Amino acid sequence: xxxxxxxxxxxxAAGSELSPELVLALGRAAAAxxxxxxxxxxxxxxxxxxxxxxxxxxxxxxxxxDVVDIGVAPTPAVAAVAAAxxxxxxxxxxxxxxxxxxxxxxxxxxxxxxxxxxxxxIERAVAARSAVASGAPPAIGRLRSDDExxxxxxxxxxxxxxxxxxxxxxVVVDCxxxxxxxxxxxxxxxxGADVVHVIAxxxxxxxxxxxxxxxxxxxxxxxxRAHGADVGLALDGDAxxxxxxxxxxxxxxxxxxxxxxxxxxxxxxxxxxxxLVVTVMSNLGLQKAMEDxxxxxxxxxxxxxxxxxxxxxxxxxxxxxxxxxxxxxxLATTGDGVLSGLLLLDLLRRSGRKLSELAAESMVSMPQVLxxxxxxxxxxxxxxxxxxxxxxxxxEDELGTGGRVVLRASGTEPLVRVMVEAQTxxxxxxxxxxxxxxxxxxxxx
Numbered sequence: 001x002x003x004x005x006x007x008x009x010x011x012x013a014a015g016s017e018l019s020p021e022l023v024l025a026l027g028r029a030a031a032a033x034x035x036x037x038x039x040x041x042x043x044x045x046x047x048x049x050x051x052x053x054x055x056x057x058x059x060x061x062x063x064x065x066d067v068v069d070i071g072v073a074p075t076p077a078v079a080a081v082a083a084a085x086x087x088x089x090x091x092x093x094x095x096x097x098x099x100x101x102x103x104x105x106x107x108x109x110x111x112x113x114x115x116x117x118x119x120x121x122i123e124r125a126v127a128a129r130s131a132v133a134s135g136a137p138p139a140i141g142r143l144r145s146d147d148e149x150x151x152x153x154x155x156x157x158x159x160x161x162x163x164x165x166x167x168x169x170x171v172v173v174d175c176x177x178x179x180x181x182x183x184x185x186x187x188x189x190x191x192g193a194d195v196v197h198v199i200a201x202x203x204x205x206x207x208x209x210x211x212x213x214x215x216x217x218x219x220x221x222x223x224x225r226a227h228g229a230d231v232g233l234a235l236d237g238d239a240x241x242x243x244x245x246x247x248x249x250x251x252x253x254x255x256x257x258x259x260x261x262x263x264x265x266x267x268x269x270x271x272x273x274x275x276l277v278v279t280v281m282s283n284l285g286l287q288k289a290m291e292d293x294x295x296x297x298x299x300x301x302x303x304x305x306x307x308x309x310x311x312x313x314x315x316x317x318x319x320x321x322x323x324x325x326x327x328x329x330x331l332a333t334t335g336d337g338v339l340s341g342l343l344l345l346d347l348l349r350r351s352g353r354k355l356s357e358l359a360a361e362s363m364v365s366m367p368q369v370l371x372x373x374x375x376x377x378x379x380x381x382x383x384x385x386x387x388x389x390x391x392x393x394x395x396e397d398e399l400g401t402g403g404r405v406v407l408r409a410s411g412t413e414p415l416v417r418v419m420v421e422a423q424t425x426x427x428x429x430x431x432x433x434x435x436x437x438x439x440x441x442x443x444x445x
Contacts, residue, residue, distance in 0.1 A: 002123075002126070002127050003022060003026060003122075003123055003127070004123065005114075005122075006411035006412050007305070007410075007411025007412060008103070008105060008303065008304070008305070008411065008412060009091075009103050009104050009105035009106060010026065010103055010104045011094050011097065011101055011102070011103035011412050012101065012102070012103070013101055014046070014047075014051075014052065014101060014102040015051075018048075018052065018101075018102055018103065018104075020051060020052065020054075020055040021055075022126070023052050023055040023056050023104060024055040024056070024058055024059040024062075025059060025129060026056065026059065026104060026122070026126055027056040027057065027058065027059020027060040027062070027063075027090075028059040028060070028062055028063050028125075028129065029059075029122045029125035029126045029129070030059075030060065030088070030090065030106050030122055031059065031060045031062075031063035031064070031065045031141075033118060033121045033122050033125055034088040034106070034108055034109065034118070035065075035088075035109075036065060036086075036087045036088055036109055037065060037066060037087070038065055038066040038067070038085070038087050038141075039060045039067050039068065039087065039088050039090065039141075040068045040070060040078055040081050040082045040087060040088075040089035040090075040149075041053060041057055041060075041067055041068065041069055041070070041078075041089065041090050041091075042069075042070045042071065042072070042073030042074075042075075042077065042078040042089075042090075042091055042092070042179075043071070043072060043073070043091065043092035043093060043179075044072065044092070044093040044094075044178050044179040044208060044238050045072055045177060045178055045179065045181065045205060045237075046092075046093070046094070046099050046205060046208055047205030047206055048100075049092050049093075049102065052092050052102055052104070053069070053092045056090060056092065056104065057069065057143055060090075060141060061140060061141035061143055062140070064139035064140065064141050065141045066141045066143070066144070067141060067142070067143045067144070068081075068144060068145075068146050069143065069145045069146070070145070070146050070149035070150060071145065071147075071150070072179055072181065072182055073091075073149070073150060073153075073179055073182075073183075074153075074180055074183060074238060074239035074240065074336070074337070074338070075091045075093060075095075075105060075179070075239065075240040075334060076153075076240055076332055076334050076335065076336035076337075076338075076339065077149070077150060077153040077179075077183065077239075078090075078107065078111075079107055079111035079112075079332070079333045079334045080153050080156060080332065080333070081111075081149050081152070081153065082107050082109070082110065082111035083110050083111030083112075083333050084152075086110060087109055088107060088108055088109050089106075089107040090104055090105065090106050090107065091104070091105040091107070092104060093105060093179065093237060093238040094237065094412075095236055095237050095238050095240070095412070096213070096215050096236045096237055096241075097209070097237070097412065097413070098208075098209060098210070099205065099206045099207070099208050099209070099210070103412075105238075106122070107333075107334075111333040111334070112308070112333050113304070113305040113308060114305075115309075150183060153183070154183055154186050154187050155190075157187050157338060157339050158187055158190045158342075160328075160331050160339060160343070161191060161342065161343075164346060164349070164350075165191060165192040166188075166191050166192050166193045166342070166345040166348075166349050167192035167193075167194075168192075168194065168349070169193050169194065169230050169231065169345045169348060169349055170193075170194045170196050170227070170228065170229040170230045170231075171188060171193050171195055171196065171229055171231050171233060171341075172195075172196060172197045172198070172199065172220060172224050172227060172229045172233070172245075173185060173188060173195060173197075173198050173199075173232070173233045173235070173341070174198075174199045174200050174212055174213055174214075174219065174220040174223075174232065174233065174234040174235060175198065175201040175213075175239075176208060176209050176214065176234070176235050176236055176237050176239075177200045177201065177202065177203040177204070177207045177208045177209070177210065177212060177213075177237075178200075178203065178208045178213065178235065178236065178237035178238060178239060179237065179238045180235045180239035180338060181201045181202075183239070184198075184201075184233075184239070185198050185201070187338050187342060188233075188338070188342060188345070191342055193342075193345055196227045196228075196229050197223050197227050197229070199212065199219055199220065199223055200213060200219070209236065209237050212234075213234055213236050213237065214234045214236040214241050214242060214243040214323070214324050214337070215236065217234040217243050217245055217251055220232040220233075220234045220245050221245045221249035221251070222249065224245050224246075224249050228247075230247050230348065230354070230355065231245065231246065231247065231344065231345065231348065231355050232244065232249075233245075233337070233338075233341040233344075235337040235338065235341075236324070236337065239336070239337045239338060240304070240325060240334055240335040240336060241254070241321075241323055241324035241325045241326075241335055241337050242326070242337035242338070242340045242341045242344075243323075243324045244257060244344060244355065246356040246359055247356055248356055250356065250359075252355060253323075254282075254321055254322045254323055254325065254326060255282050255283050255285070255286045255322045255363065255365070256286075256359050256362045256363060256365075257320075257324070257326060257340065257344065258276060258278065258282075258286065258318070258319075258326060259286055259289050259290065259362035259363045260344075260347060260358050260359070260362045261318060261328075261340075261343070261344075261347070262276040262290060262293070262295050262318055263293050263295070263362070265317070265318060266293065266294070266295055270317070271295065271317060272315055272316050272317035272318075272329075272330075273296070273314060273315060273316045274294070274295060274296055275295070275296040275297070275298055275314070275316045276290055276296070276298070277297075277298045277299075277307050277310045277311055277316055277318070277320070278298070278299055278300070278307075278319065278320065278321070278322075279299060279300050279301065279306065279307065279322070280299055280300070280301060280408075281302055281321065281322050281370075281419060282299070282321070283322065283363070283365050283366055283368055283421065284366045284404060284421055285363045285364050285365040285366045286363050288363070288364070289362060289363035289364070298310055298314075298316070298319075300319075302321070302411075303411065304321060304325040304327065304335050307319040307320060307321065307327055308327055308329070308333070311329045312329070316329065317329050317330050320335065321335075324337065324340075326340040328340070328343065366403075366421045366422075367421065367422055367423070367424055367425040367427070368419065368420070368428060369419070369421075369425070369428040369429050370418070370419045370432075371417075371418045371419075371432050371433075371435075372410075372415045372416075372417055372418075373416045373417075373418060373436055373439045373440060374414060374415055375409075375414050375415065375416055375443050376414075376443060377414070379443040379444070379445065380442070380443070380445045382416060382442040382443060384442070385438070385442030387438055387441060387442065388435075388439060388441075388442045391434055391438040392405060392435065392438075395431045395435060398431070399420075399421075399427075399431065402422065402423045403420065403421050403422040403423065403427070403428070403431075404419075404420070404421045405419070405420055405421075405431070406418075406419040406420075407419075407435065407439070416439050416443075418432055418435045418436055418439060420432040420435065
């Protein structure tokens with residue numbers, strides 16, 4: 001039995017790649033490595049969620065730890081409960097993936113993502129045992145539910161405003177038929193927002209992220225225009241990211257949100273280290289805007305875990321990804337889509353300005369093309385391809401200082417992501433196609 005962590009936990013097709021037997025073994029291994037007296041567990045709305053949660057909980061309890069089930073809950077809610085109790089936690093979710101996938105995100109005691117050593121220990125522990133460990137366990141943990149965890153989390157997010165209100169802000173929220181369904185409208189309304197419409201808040205186990213949410217905010221844009229809202233907020237399946245839509249229905253991505261938040265925090269002397277942490281996928285336009293605003297930019301590898309490590313390692317306070325993972329480190333241990341959305345409403349309220357105005361002033365995006373190349377099972381490593389290496393060097397030489405190339409394997413899907421930035425859309429698209437062709441040839445061997 002083997003298991004490998006990706007950039008955000010373990011993912012796979014539910015029932016086959018991510019079988020109950022594997023998840024049970026993962027539960028035992030996680031309990032043994034992370035320890036403690038109890039384990040907080042939550043999930044999103046996927047059809048396979050209850051099945052995998054039962055397997056994971058059984059494995060944890062078999063190692064003698066109590067399991068606290070908080071039900072359907074956003075990843076940041078599970079992390080917040082774990083942080084408040086000083087215990088480990090797990091979220092059964094595949095985030096933005098389609099419903100037939102699922103995943104396990106493990107959090108160390110205190111609600112933090114696992115480090116490399118902890119992941120490797122768990123991988124070895126899973127590989128070393130069968131689905132049922134030999135020998136008598138030290139104890140049998142209890143399984144119980146906690147109906148107060150979600151209301152507590154909602155109050156905590158509202159309290160992040162420090163007593164301020166967002167009365168009068170008209171907002172549409174897209175819950176992606178996912179984990180934010182029981183929390184998003186509740187939090188925004190408690191803070192005073194006028195929630196004029198909620199979409200994708202009727203999960204049936206199979207419609208999570210389906211033509212909705214942060215990966216497809218088109219329906220949200222239509223709804224914002226139709227209801228005359230000031231802003232729209234699109235969450236993903238586990239609600240740890242947000243993409244905004246302005247009053248005209250135009251998308252405001254994570255880069256622009258980060259730019260606005262960074263400048264606002266700097267002006268209020270609350271941007272620790274005067275530094276914004278972003279990943280290699282963030283647009284060069286964001287870096288230029290921050291330089292003009294007097295804010296330093298620190299880049300990391302892709303993944304909110306890498307952003308968090310940079311924040312904690314340097315005592316910084318704000319970081320995130322273009323995809324909408326935004327970490328306000330003084331308020332949370334992970335990205336929180338609803339928290340970020342609420343703080344955006346607060347920014348609009350305090351500025352008295354429209355989102356379209358703030359977004360337009362935040363940065364000038366450099367033309368960026370992102371292509372996903374599917375890699376068939378059993379393909380040779382593309383890193384062995386001399387042609388691909390030569391093509392990357394050729395493109396980089398042609399772009400010079402006016403562009404950028406990023407190739408990386410997805411940590412959650414069998415894809416290679418090709419990103420090119422250039423001075424013009426045509427140049428970026430042409431270079432990206434050359435690299436896609438080279439990746440596909442390398443995958444064929």
